[in-house]
Amino acid sequence: MGIQMDELDVLVGGGGYVGLSLAVALKQADPGLRVAVVDLRPREALEKDPRASAVAAAASRMLDRLGVWSQIAPHAQPMMEMIVTDSRLRDAVRPVFLTFDGEVEPGEPFAHMVPNGRMVAALADRAEELSVELIAPDAVSGFTSSSSDVEIRLASGGVRKAKLLVAADGVRSKLRDLAGIGTVRWEYDQSGIVTTVAHERPHEGRAEEHFLPSGPFAILPLTGNRSSLVWTERRDDAERLVKGDDFTFELELERRFGHHLGKLELAGPRHAFPLGLTLARSFVQPRLALAGDAAHGIHPIAGQGLNLGFKDVAALAEVLVEARRLGEDIGALDVLERYERWRRFDTFRMGVVTDVLNRLFSNDMDVVRAVRDVGLGLVDRMPSLKRFFIRQAAGLEGPSPRLLVGEAI
Structure with missing residues (x-):
């Protein structure tokens, strides 16, 4: 490619659900914005992601407002009930x-299980419909900020200028590292095994969270007689299970899953991902904003990783669109700090909550087990507290950006 100096308003590094939904939100709210998304992976690879994610009610409202939920809904499984065991x-x-x-409301489940590939495909289709420039496969190899813009160098040799660069390139964000933004991080010596199983009997939309000594074992309903598993295991054991033969894996799976849904059969590949807590020391600097896992990576025990990313999208899009309507520079630090103030405490709080829950429930001490079981039992007998927790999980408790309550920016 030759050198390009096309002027953009926003270039998003990362073409997953966070990067694409931000581009769609910005372009839909302000068609005059010039927005591009760059990702190292071709679109076909993103759409083949076999995993599924829990999309909270607030996030599904946002996706509906962005014009993509109708494409996603036929493949989404509502969660009609959740049980917790220890x-x-x-x-x-x-x-x-x-x-x-x-x-959370009549006819509105607190969450849906959505195939990642279907969600990315719907967002990519909508982005193309809105004339978002999609650049793939490519990557940002470097950037230089000035008082008026940021010059972005692409691995392919292209150069673009923009008012703002958004890092949405995951928990091991290259853009965050290039910007010199440090992180607070620690490892849990745990890995999350993710796979899909088919079972003989229907799940009736019920999600299950089993707290076991090595960590939580979550059974999350998918369409048909299938479930997605997020199985936390000690890192060495997880590696052994994933690399071992199918018979051993299925035997260990059955011990944890149980027999209540009948015969089990693996229905997808199995992968293990190391688990830890990562919080960026800053979410912004002049001409740069972090969003999604680039800003925060948390334990999956509460199923809130994806939904935190969608909250970032809703908040950042609202801040940028309102700033542009006021004639402000969308890449200026004072504008971006509004986004950071909005999101930083919430992500820090969720990071602490998931860390404490993981340490509390990945513990086999008799005294700790007795205390937590009493606590769970008390919560179960307090309907108002249960309603509060379920609305928290749905992303509907407290003030929220407009998109998360289904309103236009």
Whole structure:
């Protein structure tokens, strides 16, 4: 490619659900914005992601407002109920300590399980419809900020200028590193095993979270007689299980899953991802903003990683669009700091909550187990507290950006 100096308003580094939804939100709210998304992976690779994610009610409202939920909904499984157990593998019975009804409003589930590939495909289609420039496969190899813009160098040799560069390139963000933004990070010596299973009997939309000594084992309903698993295991054991033979994996899976849904069969590849907590020391600097996992990576115990990213999208889009309407420079630090103030405490709080929950429930001490089981039982007997927790999980508690309540920016 030859050198290009095309002027953009926003260039987003990262073409996953965060990067694409931000581009769509900006372009839909202000068609005059010049927006591009660059990603190292071709679109076909992103759409083949076999994983599924829990999309909270607030996030599904945003996706509906962005014009993509109708494409996603036929492949989404509503969560109609959630149960929580706490036991050891050798226990003959897993007592249910906590149950949640799945609706936050009549007819509105607190979350849906959505295939990642379908979600990215819908967002990419909408981005193209709105004339967002999609650049792939390519990557940002470097950038230089000035008082008026940021010059962005692409790995392919192209050069673009923009008012703002957004890093949405994941928890190991190259753009964050290029900007010199440090992180607070620690490892859990755990990995999350992710796979899909088919089972003989229907799940009826019920999600299950089993707290086991090595970490939570989540069974999340998918369309048909299938479920997505997020299985937390000690890192060495997870690597052994993923690399081992199918018979051993299925045997260990059955010990944790149980027999309540009948015969089990693997219905997708299995992968293991190291788990840790990563919080960026700053979400912004002049001409740069971090969003999604580039700003924060948390433990999946509460299923909120994707939804935190969508909250970033809604907040950043609202800040940028309103600043532009006021004639402000969307890449100026004082504008970007509004976004950071909006999102930093929430992500820090969620990071602390997931860290404490993981340490509390990945613990086999008898005293700790007794205390947490009493706590779960008390919550189960307090309907108002349960409603508060389910609305928190749905992203509907407290003040929210407009997109997350289904309103236009």
